Amino acid sequence: MKAILKDKLNLLYEEISKKCELYLPTKEKGALNFKKFDGENEVDIESLQTVKSAKDFFFPQTEDMVNFKTEGKNIEIIDAREKIETYVIFGVRACDYKSFEILDRVFLVEPVDTMYKNRRENAVIFTLACNNPHASCFCKNFGIDASSPKGDVECYDVDGYLFFNPLTEKGAQIVNGLTCLEEVKGEDKVDALKKDITKKIEKLPFSNLDLSKFKGENLMELFNRPEWEELSEACLGCGTCTFVCPTCQCFDIRDFKTNSGIKRFRCWDSCMYSDFTQMAAENPRKTQMQRYRQRFMHKLCYYPSNNDGIYSCVGCGRCVKKCPQSLNIVKVIKKIGGEKND
């Protein structure tokens, strides 16, 4: 298998970044996030998770769509979409990779979202198997195998080496073109690592949640459950969960006045925000409980109902870690999903 010694990884990053832009998990004063490689990054592929998910690459927090120039009664339209070249995202975990499939089903469905498509098609994704899953991880419930993260190239950190397993033509092309890699006998080491990861995942406290009640046909029953009240009680409506979640895709479209006209951009939004469904006449979701319920019903019931039973959650555990008041989807699944979960 192609591999590189871990203490030589900087050579790899430099070689890739000479061909195209490279993004990797970078430590930044107390937070780990994907940042562009500029030679000075404090790269960290040991830590399990970035604060923000990789969805930013395809669905950025803000994105310019179109600029308008207005003069009197006339309007001029100027396309403001960013032109994207090939780029590499390195160190994506299995959960984040699966989230791309979930987002694809929203954005790549007719009418195709060209901004998302451009970013998505031009990305080459290097995934990284999770040597040390955390107690807050529960990807197994969604059919995700953290020991086989998929992507264009799977990477395995074992025995002082990083091994590469290209799965697509795009991935193979890049890997085969890298001069810093060497051929190392690693198949059995990688297999052993995979088995180890699988064992660890099995032992995680949330690996065996009961999702059986969350089906499209139970929609009204789940919607009317009284437990939503207590589940949402402490919710601040801040939107942190939405912003760190790899599968949340709600967005807003806004106009921004600049000196030279009006910029129309789209930006992340959260169904947890009080004005999400605000209309001139009234607001159908006035209480935080209703908004809280909407987010989880969408993830666990509405989305799967429209998408062959696939849940809009990848078990990454970011909401478990980052909610200021420790609310999260696991608590919802356990409470609403029923007794088998206890």
Next chain:
Amino acid sequence: MTNEELIPKIGVITNVRKDTPDVKTFRVVGLDGKKLFEHMPGQCAMVSIPGVGEAMFSITSSPTNTEFMEFSIKKCGCLTSWLHQTEEGQQVTVRGPYGNGFPVESAFKGKNMLFIAGGIGLAPLRSVINYIRDNRENYGTVDIVYGSRSMDDLVDFREIEEEWKNEKDFNVYLTIDREQEGWNGHVGFVPNYVKEVNIPTDRTAVLCGPPIMIKFTLAALLELGFDKKQVYTTLEFRMKCGIGKCGRCNVGDKYICKDGPVFRMDELQELPSEY
């Protein structure tokens, strides 16, 4: 770059007609003077003034009108207020058509129709009614029950009086909420009028109006013996993208902009009543 659905086209307002104290009808064409796009009755479009806002409006003109599109807009927020003070020649951005439209070529074909509207709720139904007029032989009788707060709040009054009332096999029943000088017609709320008029239950009904009117009118129809499967309505919800992606109009497992806004009453029963 490829065409992006969210990037609009430019439209021009060629005519502004004041219908009621707070409703104006705007005629829109493209910069080439032609219709911006084809559509089906009941579909909507996103209209905006850059910097002011963008909102979804149902296209009130019928697709059989080959010259222009019309929007009947009630003044109630930022964008609508701004539009109300524009004049002919004002350019706007338009994108569409969005939504599922009414099943004029399937479920409605050959049927006797009953249209019930309140206030501005007539706007989406007008596209169907005029479509039916232009394809008269494909549809049965048409009963229209339309009510508003007052005489001055009846939208499309001229068209109703001069054209609809004179159409073959069209029965028009107008009502206003309270007595008003100069009005010799029926006085009373729409749901009660529906019961009074006692339309036969073989009709396919289409309802549109304020939520409270829909609630009571549906109850009246059920009382008369209509089945929920015979009653259609068009919903209103906050919409942003119009194409079922931004999540704003998501109710239950439906996106009102994409799977609706036209729904049959029995379909609505399966959705959380958040609309």
Next chain:
Amino acid sequence: MQRLENAVLSKAKELLESGKVSRVLGWTKGEFCYDVSPCVFNTVDELKNFVYNGFCGANLSKYLINESKKEGKIAVFLKPCDTYSYNQLVKEHRIKVENVYAVGVECQGKFDIEKFYAKGVGFVASVEEGLTEVKVNGETVLNRNDVKLERCLVCNKKHVAGEEIVELNEKLPSDSDRFEMVKKLEAMTADERFAFWKKELSKCIRCNACRNVCPACNCTKCVFDNPNSEVSAKANATSFEEQMFHIIRAFHVAGRCTDCGECSRVCPQNIPLHLLNRKFISDIDKLYGEYQAGEDTTSKGPLTSFTKEDAEPSDAVGGNK
């Protein structure tokens, strides 16, 4: 710590059983020992999930804005820092005082879970709490000060509200200067300081957790949610915008911020937001005399009252006083 938890739980039971209150606002257990959530308990039976441990960092006072509007009396447990926020909210008429029974609870400092991870603990399954040391997972012994929230390391707050206090008189004082980091920032050159804040604030993801958890941020319609204000909360359309958000917010709460530290606790990107607010507090102290917001429910704050002795604008700019 167990003794303290038991004492607080007994108090909660007593208040419910005696009918003195119909609800109790406290914290409920999570899946692990560290993911506790604020919760309203309606019956003694529900109290079986009640918890009061080192992970109860959440300031409960802000929930009273809505809870005190409901019928019936609600008891609330307030740590020393929370009592200042509580007083401030009462002062601003945000809480219906007649519906609240405030109970102070002793606090030996709350934990920051990230500090456990930084010490190499992979998963915090259990924490035996002592005053100066904690035992993690039955084996690792750590200095309590090494895992406390930054705000707790410099805290010498006393309860300034509460009909009664549940305490064992075991809290150890802190001898750290809470303005130490502020002084360090003031000693930097303007360029260095700007670079510091630019780096920190560039991490901001505009999640609004800091604003939503802050008891001083209790406007029914926040300026950032008002599309007409043109400083919309929805986008960091330029990198300048995130910085403006925090500076604007710091100005809005200046003089009312009680330094409860919740903003920094909840930030998912670990931005030390409290430093901005502490700088304002330090400046207010210099310009108007030492002032602690929330110490009582009646006095007027320096920024909401005018006296002839107030600092002149020339004193404020450039820090001439």
